[in-house]
Amino acid sequence: MYPKPIKDFIDNFSKLPGVGPRQAARLAFWLLNGEKNIRENLKKSLEGLGSEIGICPICFFTVEKRDKGTRDGSMHRQSRHGDDKCHFCDNPGRDHKTICVVEKETDLATIEKSGNYKGLYHVLGGLFSALDTAIPKNLKMPELISRLEENKKNASKGVKEIILALSPTHEGDLTAHYLERLLKPLKIKITRIGRGLPYGADVEFADAQTLSGALDSRKEIK
Amino acid sequence: MYPKPIKDFIDNFSKLPGVGPRQAARLAFWLLNGEKNIRENLKKSLEGLGSEIGICPICFFTVEKRDKGTRDGSMHRQSRHGDDKCHFCDNPGRDHKTICVVEKETDLATIEKSGNYKGLYHVLGGLFSALDTAIPKNLKMPELISRLEENKKNASKGVKEIILALSPTHEGDLTAHYLERLLKPLKIKITRIGRGLPYGADVEFADAQTLSGALDSRKEIK
Numbered sequence: 001m002y003p004k005p006i007k008d009f010i011d012n013f014s015k016l017p018g019v020g021p022r023q024a025a026r027l028a029f030w031l032l033n034g035e036k037n038i039r040e041n042l043k044k045s046l047e048g049l050g051s052e053i054g055i056c057p058i059c060f061f062t063v064e065k066r067d068k069g070t071r072d073g074s075m076h077r078q079s080r081h082g083d084d085k086c087h088f089c090d091n092p093g094r095d096h097k098t099i100c101v102v103e104k105e106t107d108l109a110t111i112e113k114s115g116n117y118k119g120l121y122h123v124l125g126g127l128f129s130a131l132d133t134a135i136p137k138n139l140k141m142p143e144l145i146s147r148l149e150e151n152k153k154n155a156s157k158g159v160k161e162i163i164l165a166l167s168p169t170h171e172g173d174l175t176a177h178y179l180e181r182l183l184k185p186l187k188i189k190i191t192r193i194g195r196g197l198p199y200g201a202d203v204e205f206a207d208a209q210t211l212s213g214a215l216d217s218r219k220e221i222k
Numbered sequence: 223m224y225p226k227p228i229k230d231f232i233d234n235f236s237k238l239p240g241v242g243p244r245q246a247a248r249l250a251f252w253l254l255n256g257e258k259n260i261r262e263n264l265k266k267s268l269e270g271l272g273s274e275i276g277i278c279p280i281c282f283f284t285v286e287k288r289d290k291g292t293r294d295g296s297m298h299r300q301s302r303h304g305d306d307k308c309h310f311c312d313n314p315g316r317d318h319k320t321i322c323v324v325e326k327e328t329d330l331a332t333i334e335k336s337g338n339y340k341g342l343y344h345v346l347g348g349l350f351s352a353l354d355t356a357i358p359k360n361l362k363m364p365e366l367i368s369r370l371e372e373n374k375k376n377a378s379k380g381v382k383e384i385i386l387a388l389s390p391t392h393e394g395d396l397t398a399h400y401l402e403r404l405l406k407p408l409k410i411k412i413t414r415i416g417r418g419l420p421y422g423a424d425v426e427f428a429d430a431q432t433l434s435g436a437l438d439s440r441k442e443i444k
Contacts, residue, residue: 001331003286005270012263017252022328023240029327030239032271032284033347039268041234046261046268048227049254062254064225086225105251106244109223125255 006032054083058147060123060140061086061105088120095119097160101144101179103127103167111165119163122147127166128174139175141182148186164192168213228254276305280369282345282362283308283327310342317341319382323366323401325349325389333387341385344369349388350396361397363404370408386414390435 002010006028013024031039054065063086088094098119102108108121124139151157164179166172176192183190195213197206206214224232228250235246253261276287285308310316320341324330330343346361373379386401388394398414405412417435419428428436 001334002327003275003284005267005274005286006284008263008270009267012260012267015260016249018245018248019241025328025331026240027238028271029284031268032275036272038234038237039272041230043265043268045227045231045234046253046265048230049250050258050261052227053225053254062225062228062251064227105224106247109247112223 002028056086056089057083058085058089059099059121060125060143061088061108061121063087096157098163099144099148099159099161100163100165102165103172103175107165107167119161124166124175127169127171128178130170130174135178141179144179145182145186148183148188152186159188161189161191164190166192168195224250278308278311279305280307280311281321281343282347282365283310283330283343285309318379320385321366321370321381321383322385322387324387325394325397329387329389341383346388346397349391349393350400352392352396357400363401366401367404367408370405370410374408381410383411383413386412388414390417 001007002025006025009028010021010024013019013027014021019027031042052065054063055061056063063084066084084090095118099122100108100111100117100119101122101124102111103124103126105123108123111117111121122140122144124141124144126136126139128136128139148159148162151159162183164176166176180190194217195210196217197203197210197214203211223229224247228247231250232243232246235241235249236243241249253264274287276285277283278285285306288306306312317340321344322330322333322339322341323344323346324333325346325348327345330345333339333343344362344366346363346366348358348361350358350361370381370384373381384405386398388398402412416439417432418439419425419432419436425433
């Protein structure tokens with residue numbers, strides 16, 4: 001039906017999460033009829049992900065590489081000790097005694113944008129699966145433990161609180177429970193972000209789990 | 223917040239139609255944590271749009287270029303007489319006496335997939351705007367007229383029917399009315415695709431315009 005380069009484009013772009021073949025087809029013709037530099041910029045952006053992005057060896061957030069050398073590109077969340085620290089871990093203005101554990105980078109961005117949190121982060125890189133009972137191997141849990149143990153040796157840097165900012169889903173709960181057990185021996189305060197009704201919600205339409213979470217985390221008005 | 227290469231990626235990808243900054247951010251991290259060859263394939267697909275796609279000089283559908291030379295890439299729907307005919311215009315098995323006028327390539331694909339139409343096409347490349355009274359300059363209307371006049375000289379190729387397969391929207395109606403007036407002097411039968419309720423719809427929930435269209439295009443049961 002379509003010429004081969006367009007078919008290839010649709011095949012490749014519809015593999016992206018949230019992009020279906022119809023949207024991919026619309027994108028193809030939109031780009032085809034648009035300026036060349038739009039396509040050039042997209043190509044450069046894809047290139048940039050491969051060669052200019054490193055991973056912070058402490059919290060596993062992304063960091064811009066200073067020497068933009070070539071490398072294999074696929075990073076699979078390996079800790080690369082050659083990479084620089086991110087602008088959180090490297091910032092003495094942040095509270096280094098609090099670590100907020102998040103599932104993924106975009107969660108970190110949402111917390112950061114909310115503007116209230118000034119501590120450090122730890123990007124787990126995923127959650128436990130509700131269907132698979134095995135403990136996922138790629139989660140940065142051992143790295144969190146060794147980060148905390150490393151900190152403990154240095155009295156001035158000791159971490160005082162770990163905030164588990166995982167989504168209140170079955171997967172988030174599984175992961176949080178496992179982390180709680182894992183972190184307990186370190187004797188550091190562990191908290192989890194509050195549950196309740198989101199701002200603007202109507203009690204009438206709240207589901208049972210949200211409401212019981214809201215009742216559990218009720219606060220005394222003083 | 224994000225390192226610059228990721229910020230650039232989000233900026234560039236959220237310019238695409240139907241892609242917002244949040245989806246662009248998710249795409250960036252999905253690609254970053256995925257295989258390198260996924261990014262490579264996307265880059266090649268973008269490249270392919272620039273250098274391997276031509277435009278049929280007759281109906282303005284896309285066509286794969288045989289010599290994949292370099293060129294400026296941005297085509298702006300110029301008729302390129304150097305490009306080959308598409309596989310509709312070049313196919314003697316199609317009915318060359320019927321031309322179906324469509325707004326865009328993806329509309330053509332939907333009609334073609336429905337499997338009932340065996341004639342040729344003409345891709346207008348847009349519709350009149352409901353807000354702007356000027357006649358859009360980039361629509362391939364003059365090209366349709368000269369295509370039909372050219373055909374008329376050759377008695378064996380004379381076109382017998384033009385089907386206007388434009389969406390039943392205000393923009394589609396404006397464009398169809400203008401085309402009707404433009405094509406009338408050529409004395410070729412002009413039709414427009416039927417209006418009515420889509421398959422599976424419920425009369426109860428049909429809007430007034432759809433219902434009056436359905437009544438207007440009622441058919442006698444024999």
